[in-house]
Amino acid sequence: MIQIKDFKDYEGKQIETQGWVMNKRSSKGIEFLILRDGSGFVQAIVTETEAGEQAYTAAKQCNQETSVRIKGTVVKDEKQIGGYELHISQLEIIGHSEDYPISNKAHGIEFLADNRHLWLRSKRQWAIMKIRNQIIFAIHNFFQKEGFVQMDAPIFTGNAAEGTTTLFSTDFYEQPAYLSQSGQLYGEAMAMAMGKIYTFGPTFRAEKSKTRRHLSEFWMIEPEMAFFDLEMNMNLIEAFLKFVTASVLENCKPEFEILERDTTIFENMANTNFTRLTYDDAVKILKGEKEVNGRKTTETLQQDLSEVLQEIEKINQEISEKEKAISESTISKGQSNFIRNKIDQLKNTLKDLEVKAKNIPEWLKSAADFTYGEDFGGSDETVLTRMFDVPVMVYNWPHEVKAFYMKRDKNSPLLAKGVDVLAPEGYGEIVGGGERETDLNLLIEKINEHKLPMSVFEWYLDLRKYGSVPHSGFGLGLERMVAWVCKLPHIRETIPFPRMYGRLMP
RNA sequence: UCUCCCUUAGCUCAGUCGGUUAGAGCACCUGACUGUUAAUCAGGGUGUCCUUAGUUCAAGUCUAAGAGGGAGAGCCA
Incomplete structure (x- = not known):
């Protein structure tokens, strides 16, 4: 049995390996299986003409997370993750997998946490x-x-x-x-x-x-x-x-x-x-009373804030452009789905950015109001470390x-x-x-x-x-x-x- | 413990001013396509709208309480 991470040593050779099917794509007469075995990831292909009917039919039966044992040839392919592809000649299903809960699309954190035992496979x-x-x-x-x-x-x-x-x-x-x-x-x-x-x-x-x-x-x-x-x-x-x-x-x-x-x-x-700072100096920097490389915390964070606000503006524009594109009748269903997905993604990043934009002024205020003698709060640490890249x-x-x-x-x-x-x-x-x-x-x-x-x-x-x-x-x-x-x-x-x-x- | 936000299909979400039959994408199934990268294209059905109580002719939508989740505060690694 050869592990995926070692495929580089078997270029052009027939090998036997085993793993799980992470994803499957298909076209006429050809199946693309993304395999994982814990050591790495690789794309494997099964063609009806080359692999023969048994392997091709078995490949078609594979769902997400079906476990398989495979014989095939390792082929160099720069386009692939890891740089290699497996051309399958024989495929045996070890364990079936029906209705695997975690799909290749977005999931919420609660759902993923509930499925942590499976999420670990991602x-x-x-x-x-x-x-x-x-x-x-x-x-x-x-x-x-x-x-x-x-x-x-x-x-x-x-x-x-x-x-x-x-x-x-x-x-x-x-x-x-x-x-x-x-x-x-x-x-x-x-x-x-x-x-x-x-x-x-x-x-x-x-x-x-x-x-x-x-x-x-x-x-x-x-x-x-x-x-x-x-x-x-x-x-x-x-x-x-x-x-x-x-x-x-x-x-x-x-x-x-x-x-x-x-x-x-x-x-x-x-x-x-x-960077090594005494507590006294750290407090001065935090409160904007002392500069780091010629800059105060207030200036740096104000700049961060205006960058976030610009980003929000940009994303809002992009969303409204995309929404306009969808409303036009010339667009195909597939294209509009694709754009819809993009809009969903953009809306999520927008939410994160808005939280950030809301937080920065609060962090600055809390830093400015810091009383000497107290421990740093979470936001104080963020403000302070923002000034250094070590x-x-x-x-x-x-x-x-x-x-x-x-x-x-x-x-x-x-x-x-x-x-x-x-x-x-x-x-x-x-x-x-x-x-x-x-x-x-x-x-x-x-x-x-x-x-x-x-x-x-x-x-x-x-x-x-x-x-x-x-x-x-x-x-x-x-x-x-x-x-x-x-x-x-x-x-x-x-x-x-x-x-x-x-x-x-x- | 406190503040703010969320809970609608298996999953991710939309649902306008409270209005008549509840909406999309994904997943899944069928079909098309011999090189796809979250493939694409055509078709197929799915609901305890978190729970309870209330307001109303009418509640997914409004109000209150509760449950669960998220972000932050406190505390800390």
Whole structure:
């Protein structure tokens, strides 16, 4: 059995392969089957004259998603996806497929989510899952080559670790237990044993968030390094993100093509330093008080807005021209159908643009009204990252908006040594991390301040009693990374079976 | 939890000022065409108009409540 991805090695040869029929087109005496086998996609043809009656009749019986076993010849054809075509000589149906729900036309998101188990077979989803796989592989490669030890943190926890988010509660032998929202505290303990560690596991948050960047169950990578300060941490984050994006860039060209993802941003990133801003500077830029490359946020976003408005104007004109064309009697039925489809598409893009046009002034207002000392909101991140085309690291945060374990800055008592990495192109926070507090008294003070139960943190405080060292770490949200790399509009497509508010099936 | 929007055929949607028999495309079936790229062309039928209550001579259309979905806020990776 030869896989589609390997057809390039079998040009002109007879081969045997198997897969599913994604789509079928036909003309007199010839059937065009688009096949997929998980490794790739290829067009196969069956002609009545060359393949013979058996194969031709079998091909005619194929519907969308019929599984088949095929013998045929690999022929070079530049016009085709992948550059090759399969000329079938024998075709055997393995499993029939009747009334496959997902057609080649547009579907709504709810319908696709309900059919997620089948949606995964679509080309676009295939590309996303392959990129997700490559990202995971690259993450392990990076940390393993840097001498990190992978560890698994517990999923059942006895306490709401950081006290901030709502957790899923469950029953652990008649004791209340929570599903882990982070493996970090356990990671710190392990780092004191192994030096450098990373966790790679599921994380659960019970927030009723219905936005394009939230899941209830997601996968997080949390490295933790002994003898690391904030700056070393930031250097590591930068090297790490560059390694992962370079690896995807190198290994996922066909996938990016399917997604129509422009990858120049990753090419540029490889040779450019990430922008590093203190919280203070980030706030000034956000509020339009400080320029970036001679431009203020207000100017840049105003220009974005007028571009969106022009685009809306253009599409409205195109729609009315097309509607006029349909109303003329000389037009054929086929042509008018085609134009109607186009109009539907245009109306959808119009809706998106209108939302954008509505949002931009609101974002600007919210940025201008930003109060120093608060955490950034989603729109603030979008406005800020809009000014740069590499990831932006914001560090030295007001300690009050950060978690209790974040190290306070001795020189500026109001600040903590945290760092957030904001992805460009409007994707916002993908990494959160920082240097950890080592001062036992400050930690105890903070735990009391956050009204957290001291008893459950006693083991954690032990880490500061016995040979405490400066240490740092960070957390990367895998799905947010995938969403950004693939430039997806929503995080729900980045994981095979998303669990989010209102979605537990399939 | 809050704000705005949506719910009509298997799917994507249109449905004007409340008016008589509910509209298209796709999918599906039949036929035509030997190179199609979401192929095209001709023909074929499909409805709990989300639910409940109300206003009205008359409700897919108006009002209220509820359910489900989407976008945003908060929270966060």
